[in-house]
Amino acid sequence: MEFLNSILIKPFADMVAAPDFLLQVLWEGLVAGVLYALIALGFVLIYKSSRIFNFAQGIMVVFAALTLVGLHERGVPALLAVPLTLLVMFLLALAIERVVLRPLVNQPDIILFMATIGITLFLVGLGEFIFGGENKVMITEQLGIPTGSFTFEPFGGFVSIEQKDLTAVIGSGLLVAALLVFLNKSKMGRAIRALGDDHQAALSVGISLSTIWVLVWFIAGVIALATGIVWGARAGVSFALEVIAYKALPVLMLGGLESVLGAIIGGLAIGILEKLFEIYWGQPLLGGNTETWFAFVFALIVLLFRPQGLFGEKIIERV
Amino acid sequence: MTRLLKTVLLATTVAAGLAAPAFAQDSVLLPNLSYRTGPFAVTGIPLMNGQADYMAMINERDGGANGVKLNYQECETGYNTEKGVECYEKTKAEGAIVTQPWSTGITLQVLPKSNVDKMPVLAPGYGFSAMQDGKVFQWAFNPPASYWDGASMILQNIAGGNLDSLKGKKIALLHLDHPYGKEPIPLLESYAAKYGFTLLPIPVGLKEMQNQSAQWLQIRREKPDFVVMWGWGAMNAGAVTEAVKTNYPMNQFVGIWWSGLDGDLKLVGEKGKGYRTLSWSMTNPDAPVMKDIKKLVVDTGKSQINKEAGEYDWVFYQRGVLISAFLAEAVKGAQANFKTKVVDKEQLRWGLENLKFDDAKIKELGLDGMIAPFSTNCANHTGHSGAWMLEWNGTKFVKASDLLQADRAAIDPLVAEKAKEYADANQPWPINEECKM
């Protein structure tokens, strides 16, 4: 009885008792969720157009952020460093397509997946070789991102919202909106979606596979840079950032590997739910740190009922 | 493909042929299992730089220890235990006379082997606190202070010298969820029981080091009177930024000596004002030793330090210098005692067991004001120098307390208990019965 009470009733009583704290938890969860959604989006775009499960998305985040900060350290003005970083990410996309993907066309999924892990290792080494391993400060102020915080006082408590988190949420929202417009309205965007629907048919109407691949990897690079700026502003830029790639995987399971919408909704849902679970169940009952596995277990349970994720394409198998 | 294979084969044969270590008669191999890569590199780099630069300076200025070159070599582990074991075996095969494992995880693996391999383990300010018991841990040394010393000193300082004043208070221990972070828990628990405060351990997983919002939400909910931090690597920066965000009063936030990296606090700058960290080392750029390093190593471009970031003045860099000074002194002590030039592992063990950093010695070495006096003996491998509290003033760390001393009466019984526990779990474990202290 005591046990059931602590699982089923007490957490909710706590939520009601301190609504300002609950709001803060929800906000923190939302900010984390936005970041998960961004990374998941990078995965989805590449998976959709090439069936490659791109494990390197996490290290691309680090690499983009490091390049930006590294360029600024070498005296490039912040606003010039951003386009230069984008150029680097474009060259990276080009190189990956030429050197890695093109020779591996038509290989089984798992081989391509392994290749992206190879890319990850290579970029880790290259990044540390060029920029060194020490923690770097994200050039938040130089990029014009406000750094103060708003404090609200609802229900007699307080909720503090960092301006850079707010910027992150709004900025990511705009980025996603722009991306959706691009995918749905522009010719290139439609070509990407066509490839996702049917490779053969898309090729037969004259869509160039290699151009599209470079393009998607570049878009993934842009998303990586955005993620890197946002996350780096919160905790500094270092190789420990790489682990956030793992956080995007349950989002993909939940949302479905091919669904842009799924990535966004899944990301937000997991960000908020894992924070709520950690604060109200994990810390009091399980000794904390449940965020490492909660999202995976949650997604696994959902998957048992919908094996293709919430928004994924239905898997049809033929013999 | 065949050409590639041939190249690899050729390269391997060449490597095998040349890998036989070149033994020069007038040098001693003092390797360091460094970590300049990986998530902990942030903390590692300045320390390793300090260690390397002191050795380089001694070789440059004095031609080594009494003419014997101190061959300082790094073997990169990336704080990874697997690489650590590999490095340990590799340096051992090359004739190393000491091992500096750095990671607590690597220490754990190396410690039991040290008895069999007769390899001194030097872990200044880290490793097991129970290593203080030199009779049990004959080959392991953690001068000048152990984590339990640190925990005790932090408590005394935040209690204003009167531990009874902690009654009814709540103290959160924000720690890395790793053997290192768990080290102070047994001592703090016994203190909590004795003085009636609540201890709230808050673990930070290795994957959450940079995203501690859940931990800091917990701190906000629990409203502890003090937050004590056992953090390493990227965790420190994450914690300090979150503390600023949560509006946690900085003057109630205290870190152990590995949580006082200048670079981490620079991230928050002014807002981190009031954050304190315990430290057994002090910065003193005017100490003769530092001047020599500047003249002979830094200014000649032989150092790897990041001059723009002002690394030379960092607490960690100068602490690295001290760590190498312990080792170099142990070599010299062994040389004098055994009247030999090239010391071996057993002789160095004697040297580490008889370190004497008294005021005269500190002055002679030119380490003025950088460390408090301490000495080791066969029963006490730590030395207990005591430590100071440093406070972040917005741009750098400044001294914020007199020399603190740990509460021996509380620690020593625990050391004896845990050391015995370790020896019992690892039977047969040799105990140094000759030591009568």
Next chain:
Amino acid sequence: MLYRTAGQFKTSYAADHALFPVRQDAWLLGFILLVAYVLFPLTASEFTLNALLVPVLIYALAALGLNILTGYAGQLSLGTGAFMGVGAYACFKLMTIFPGMNIAVAIALSGFFSAAVGVAFGLPSLRIKGFYLAIATLAAQFFLVWLFEKWAWLYNYNSSGAIQVPNVSMFGLTVAGPGAAPVVKYYFVLLTVTLVTWFAINITRGRIGRTWKAVRDMDIAAELVGINPMKAKLSAFAVSSYIVGISGALFVFLWRGAAEPNLFDIPLSFRVLFIAIIGGLGSILGNYLGAILIVALPVIIGSLPAALGLPLQSATIEHLNVMIVGATIILFLIVEPHGLARFWAIIREKLIMWPFPH
């Protein structure tokens, strides 16, 4: 010439299906075993034994376990590291609860614990497929590592949260722990690995192995011809996790000597997966070739600059090392996606012809 098959006649189906239809294969195997059992122990230095030979064997064993699941039964798993951890902790608990237990028995038993956990986490594979399943196995990976950290009973409430291997004797000889001689440990590992490999070769050739392959190639089709996919998948999870668990117990007891929970974290899983894939999925030999490459390459690269007299910082070497390993993986995937085992198969085909192509 070397591999001439002329004159080796088969007079029965049994002979044609024998493990070594070509006599030279058996000789080669004999030679390899001779090297492993006699030559290495006699000549290898302590460093070679501790940092090269023992880890290669243990990693190869883990990869063998994974290969049964991924290569033979087609279920991609990213949770190998955690299953190794289950084996290691089970062995540790067995040794502390029953102090007199023979270590060989403890290791053999510990495999059953990881097999049970493996089957539990394998249940979703009945509904979930492909990358979804791969990510689902990550749930096992992260949950189990978290459990190793939080469940203090597993490490006997040790204050550091790590497990330590005491000196363990078997028939009066110290085989594990700090006091054990490297050669003894090597023989222990080698013997275990030989036994398990023999078992694996036979099980994959037999009826169970064939049902695995059928499920791998297309599970619906396999079901239509009367194979029970649940039985096939779960048995693959069980056998695979058993072997992985044993390798985990060896990993800690015969090699590392101590372990903290994050040792079994995701990098270990990836490492084993690399070995299995670079070696060749669906091959037994490949695991050994892959392990030799993945484990030995960094060690060799690490010692090259010093040997060649290049004045490189140790950290720089490590950076280059990571880059080279990454590039090597990509290179091998491009050159031969079916792994090193296929390389050997091609070389063998060529040797059979050589020097007279036709």
